[in-house]
Amino acid sequence: MFFTQVLNGLQLGSIYALVALGYTMVYGIILLLNFAHGDIIMVGAYVSWLVMAQLGLHPVLAIILSVAACTLMGVLIDKVAYAPLRNAPRLSILITAIGVSYFLENGAQLVFGADAKVVPAYTDIQTIQLGGLALSFPSVLTVLVTIVATVALTIVVQKTKLGKAMRAVSEDMGAARLMGINVNTTISFTFAVGSALAGIGAVLYAMAYTQANPTMGMMLGTKAFVAAVLGGIGSIPGAVVGGLLVGFAEVIVTALNLSVWKDAVVFLLLIIVLVVRPTGIFGRTMNEKV
Amino acid sequence: MFENVSRRNFLQVSAAGVALLGLAGCNGSNYSAGGSEGGSGSIKVGIMGPHTGDNSSYGLACLNGAQLYFKQLNEDGGVNGKQIEPVVYDEKGDATEAVNAYNRLVQEDGVTGIVGDVTTGPTIAVAQASVADNMPCVTPSATAADVVTYGSNYFRACVTDPEQGRVMANFASEQGYKNVATLYLSGSDYSEGVNAAFCEEAEALGITITSQQSYAEGDVDFKAQLTNIIATNPDAILVPNYYQDDGMIVNQARTQGYDKVFLGVDGWSGIYGGSENYAEAANLHDCYYCCAFSSSNESETATAFVEAYEAEYGEAPTNFCALGYDAAMVLANGLAAAEEAGLEPGSEDYKQAVIDGIASGTVEGVTGSISYEGTGDPIKSSLIITFAEDGTEETFEVLEA
Numbered sequence: 001m002f003f004t005q006v007l008n009g010l011q012l013g014s015i016y017a018l019v020a021l022g023y024t025m026v027y028g029i030i031l032l033l034n035f036a037h038g039d040i041i042m043v044g045a046y047v048s049w050l051v052m053a054q055l056g057l058h059p060v061l062a063i064i065l066s067v068a069a070c071t072l073m074g075v076l077i078d079k080v081a082y083a084p085l086r087n088a089p090r091l092s093i094l095i096t097a098i099g100v101s102y103f104l105e106n107g108a109q110l111v112f113g114a115d116a117k118v119v120p121a122y123t124d125i126q127t128i129q130l131g132g133l134a135l136s137f138p139s140v141l142t143v144l145v146t147i148v149a150t151v152a153l154t155i156v157v158q159k160t161k162l163g164k165a166m167r168a169v170s171e172d173m174g175a176a177r178l179m180g181i182n183v184n185t186t187i188s189f190t191f192a193v194g195s196a197l198a199g200i201g202a203v204l205y206a207m208a209y210t211q212a213n214p215t216m217g218m219m220l221g222t223k224a225f226v227a228a229v230l231g232g233i234g235s236i237p238g239a240v241v242g243g244l245l246v247g248f249a250e251v252i253v254t255a256l257n258l259s260v261w262k263d264a265v266v267f268l269l270l271i272i273v274l275v276v277r278p279t280g281i282f283g284r285t286m287n288e289k290v
Numbered sequence: 291m292f293e294n295v296s297r298r299n300f301l302q303v304s305a306a307g308v309a310l311l312g313l314a315g316c317n318g319s320n321y322s323a324g325g326s327e328g329g330s331g332s333i334k335v336g337i338m339g340p341h342t343g344d345n346s347s348y349g350l351a352c353l354n355g356a357q358l359y360f361k362q363l364n365e366d367g368g369v370n371g372k373q374i375e376p377v378v379y380d381e382k383g384d385a386t387e388a389v390n391a392y393n394r395l396v397q398e399d400g401v402t403g404i405v406g407d408v409t410t411g412p413t414i415a416v417a418q419a420s421v422a423d424n425m426p427c428v429t430p431s432a433t434a435a436d437v438v439t440y441g442s443n444y445f446r447a448c449v450t451d452p453e454q455g456r457v458m459a460n461f462a463s464e465q466g467y468k469n470v471a472t473l474y475l476s477g478s479d480y481s482e483g484v485n486a487a488f489c490e491e492a493e494a495l496g497i498t499i500t501s502q503q504s505y506a507e508g509d510v511d512f513k514a515q516l517t518n519i520i521a522t523n524p525d526a527i528l529v530p531n532y533y534q535d536d537g538m539i540v541n542q543a544r545t546q547g548y549d550k551v552f553l554g555v556d557g558w559s560g561i562y563g564g565s566e567n568y569a570e571a572a573n574l575h576d577c578y579y580c581c582a583f584s585s586s587n588e589s590e591t592a593t594a595f596v597e598a599y600e601a602e603y604g605e606a607p608t609n610f611c612a613l614g615y616d617a618a619m620v621l622a623n624g625l626a627a628a629e630e631a632g633l634e635p636g637s638e639d640y641k642q643a644v645i646d647g648i649a650s651g652t653v654e655g656v657t658g659s660i661s662y663e664g665t666g667d668p669i670k671s672s673l674i675i676t677f678a679e680d681g682t683e684e685t686f687e688v689l690e691a
Contacts, residue, residue, distance in 0.1 A: 001521040004546070008513045116534050118566040126545045134547020136513065209510040210541055211534065211568070219508065254514035260476045260506045 003133060005255050011139035011208065013247020014146035018201035019224035020231065020239035021153065022074075022194030028234035029170045029190045030086075032093055036077055036100035038221015040195050042108060044070040044202025045119060045212035052120045059122040066206075067199035074195025075188050083184070101221075108214040116213040119206040138208040149200060150240055153193065157236065162189055170234070219263075226270045232283025241281060245269070332375040333368075333625060333635060335360070336395035337618075338406035338416075340383035348610050349408045352430045353378065355614025356405045358602050363622055370629035374622065377401055381412055388412035389419050396423055402628075402635050403427070403621045403644055405614070410434040417444045426624055426644040430617035431610055434479065438666025443645050445666040447617040447657070448582055451480050454555040455487030457580045457672045457689060458528060462553060463495040467525040470497050470553070473515055473539060475531050476504040484530035484555050500524050505535075516543050526551035533561040537568025544573040554579030559609050562681040571681030578686060580672045582657035583612035586683045587673055595656040616655035624648035658688070 019041060026034045044066040051062040081100050085093045128135045157163040165186045168176040177183050205220070206212060227246045231238025246266055253262045273280060337356050339349030360374045368374055377399045379391035388407050395401045403426040407413040413432035420427055421441035428445045429437060435452070438444045449457070462470055470492060475481035489499050500522035503515035516539070519527060529539050529552055536558050543552075558579035561568050585596050585606050595615060599607040607615075627647025633640040652661040658671035669691045676686040 001517055004517045004520075005514060008511075008517060011513070012511055115565065116568075118537070118568055121570060127547045129547075136542070136545040138545060139513070208542075209538060211510070211538060216510075250511075251514045254505075254511075255518055257503055257515075257518070259504055259509065259515065262506060262509075 004135070005251060007135060007139050007143070009248040009251035010244070011136070011142045011247070012250055013244035014142045015201055015205055015208075015220075015243075016224050016227045016246050017146055017240045017243025018149065018197050018204070019220060020227040020243045021150070021236065022198045023225055023228040024231070024233055024235060024239040025166075025190050025194045027228070029166060029187060030082070030173075031090060032082065032097060033225070034082075034194075035094075035097040035221065035225075036081075036104060037194070037198060038217035038219075038224060039101050039104035039108075040070050040073055040077075040198040040217070041202045041205060041220055042212065042214065042217035043073050043104065044199045045206045045216065046108060046112060046117065048122075048203060048206050049117045049119045049212050052122075053118065059120075063122065063203050066203050067196055070199030070202060071192050071196040074191040074198070078188060078191040083187075101218075105214050105218065112212075112214065114214060116211040119210055119212055121210070122203070122207050136208075138204070142204045142208065145200060145204060146240075149197060150236075153197070154236060156193065162186070166190055223266060226266055229270060229280055230273050232280030235280070235282040238280055238282030331371065332373045333629075334375045334377055334399055334401045335621060335625070336379065336392075336399065336401040336404040336406065337376050338379045338381055338388065338391050338395065338404065339408035340412070341378075341380035343383045345383045345409050348431065349380070349383070351608050351610035352405075352408050352614030352617070354603055355430070355599075355607065355611035355616075356618040358599060358611075359615045359618035359622070361602075362598065363618075369622060369625050372629065374625075381407065383409060383412065385412045385415035388416050392416045392419050396425060400636055401425075402640065403625060405430065405617045405621055407432065408610075410437065413437050417441070420444065424638065424641050424645070426621065426641055426648065428617040428621045428648070430613035442649070442666070443641075445620060445648055445662065445668070447613050447620055447655070447660060447668060449670060449672065450667060451483035451555075452487035453667070454580055454672075455484040455489075455530065456491040458484075458530075458553050458555060459488045459491035459495060459497070461578065461580070461674055461689065462492060462497055462526055462528075465526075465551075467497060467551065469500045469522070469524045470526045470528060471501040471503070471519040471522055471524040472499065472528040472530070473503045473505065473512065473519060474529075475535065476506055478507070478531075480557065481530050485528065488528055488530065509535075510538060512539050512542050513546060516546055516548065520546060520548050524550070526553050528553045530555045530557065532557040533559065533564075533568050537561050540569040540573050540577065544570075550576060552577040556581040556609060558675075559584075562677060563683065567681065569681075571677070571679070574677040574681055575679070576676075578674050578676050580674055580689070581609055582616075582670075582673065583607075583609050584673055584675050584683055584685060586675065587685045587688075589688075591654060591656050612656045616653070616657050616660060619653050619655050620648055620660060623651045623653050627651065659691075 022037050026032055047066040047069040048062045051057050051065050077100055081096050082093055125137045128137055128140055165181045168181055169183055169186045223246055227242035228239050230245055231242025249265055250262050253265045337353055339352050340346050341349045360376050364373045381388035381391045405428055407416045408431050410432045413429050414436050417437050417440045424443050426443055430447050433451050435450055472485050474485040501519050503519055529536050559581050624644035624647035628640045628643035631643050633643055649662050660668045660670045663669055671691050672689045674686040675683050678684050
């Protein structure tokens with residue numbers, strides 16, 4: 001039972017981590033809290049539903065199209081809503097992000113209706129037997145995929161040219177532009193990577209919880225935001241650690257049969273971190289530039 | 291199966307109500323339908339419920355069922371040769387609107403009995419208002435205990451939430467389950483009410499409750515609770531919730547390797563084969579829930595009802611259509627008693643005769659035989675529904691009261 005609960009925590013935490021990575025990357029590069037990020041998950045889940053339940057196509061195609069749709073959606077949102085405001089005050093762009101979030105939620109409600117849609121199973125495999133222990137297949141898969149995705153992301157950011165450009169833009173956008181880095185392409189790339197991770201998260205979410213509804217991204221996005229802040233917003237390892245922390249906190253509280261207090265505990269955790277260590281666990285102390 | 295409308299829903303419902311009121315102006319919404327028009331040889335009865343707004347699917351289902359019954363009754367010659375004339379009001383799911391509708395029915399339309407209201411909140415308001423008039427009322431579907439406690443004039447056609455819990459406890463005992471765990475929605479009158487009654491009755495029957503786990507509104511991850519439950523190795527898990535949650539719980543429990551029994555109550559109705567399949571068909575093995583009516587029930591009255599309903603409305607009837615039909619039948623049974631006594635419609639004696647007629651009579655409804663023993667709560671049978679391999683519902687057995 002202890003091991004199963006650990007897996008439950010890892011699985012929940014992994015989903016938060018995948019979403020938190022998108023938050024943290026976008027914040028790292030243009031200092032924007034992209035509140036529409038949680039709703040991208042919702043879009044991904046609906047695409048899976050459309051492809052499998054409505055069109056009756058193969059689950060593999062559903063996974064590819066969901067991730068592709070999320071990636072495209074992320075880039076599109078940046079181009080349409082955020083790019084024109086690149087030099088506007090940060091508050092304007094923050095409020096735009098909230099607007100985009102409402103637009104997506106209500107748009108989905110208009111198109112698909114307010115009722116939950118059931119995403120069909122991607123695979124017939126439900127459980128994995130491991131030495132007399134029945135493990136949930138979606139849980140195991142979620143944890144594995146998250147590990148792979150995080151490693152891949154770290155390699156992209158640390159080893160590739162685009163990754164180097166991302167780090168440079170995040171250090172100093174003006175100086176990066178002077179060095180010949182195409183800032184707009186780099187920002188689009190960041191949105192694409194963050195949203196692709198959200199797309200992967202959407203598939204894993206739909207696999208574990210089997211339902212899609214217009215407001216599913218709201219609480220998920222908020223929790224992931226808490227995770228990103230806990231870990232230190234802008235930090236990639238921070239987002240993963242923050243996500244796992246939130247996941248484990250929820251599972252521990254629920255396992256103690258106090259599930260009603262689950263959200264309160266997560267937000268209390270956020271308050272404590274903000275009071276004790278405002279930059280988060282892995283956050284750097286920012287020095288004001290003169 | 292109704293709990294109080296949550297605060298958020300309440301706001302939506304009231305907002306919708308206010309908006310509609312504005313649109314409707316002062317016209318009211320009296321859309322008297324079906325049957326022959328007025329005349330001295332007719333008996334007016336009211337049908338009320340939420341026909342617009344959030345709970346309209348329930349209200350309209352009850353309305354359709356009740357109107358079908360009155361139509362059939364009129365075709366068969368009515369009550370004592372008099373035609374039943376239904377007067378329909380929409381209360382938009384709002385308690386104030388419901389009391390207004392009630393007052394119009396009684397004071398302006400002069401009805402002699404009412405089928406309604408539908409959901410718990412407005413029904414309680416109407417029940418309180420109706421005591422002074424001693425107006426005979428039958429609610430198809432309000433399950434909160436309070437509804438029938440204000441006066442002897444209020445009856446219901448459905449069983450209460452706690453009664454469903456007791457029914458499932460008896461079923462569990464009958465099936466020989468020794469250890470049962472429960473997973474309920476914290477803060478829901480419906481889920482908590484069923485859970486408490488189930489546990490009390492089950493323990494009295496010698497069943498061990500191995501674990502009682504709860505979750506919060508809006509939760510989608512039940513694996514931590516299920517891990518705790520599965521660790522206690524129960525023979526069955528009671529899940530007294532609505533179908534969206536039930537579906538997720540069943541799916542997640544099966545992925546965690548739980549392959550034994552699930553027990554449910556009428557909130558399960560619609561888990562498979564309705565608008566969506568909330569649980570995988572392969573996961574619905576060994577699931578049993580109780581409810582008043584299922585189109586899978588092959589009793590003669592139920593089959594005839596399903597045929598008539600489909601002919602009239604072009605769709606299969608739900609639990610609520612059947613309860614609306616039976617509530618109308620219960621009321622008509624009371625009216626028949628008063629008519630036989632030759633009383634003057636609208637008089638105090640007539641209303642009392644209707645109430646006495648309902649209280650002492652027994653009707654063979656489509657949801658089973660319904661009789662009353664001193665209270666407004668019916669003594670009636672319950673259906674135990676299970677699922678075939680392809681997910682379709684099957685009637686497992688009929689539990690007599």
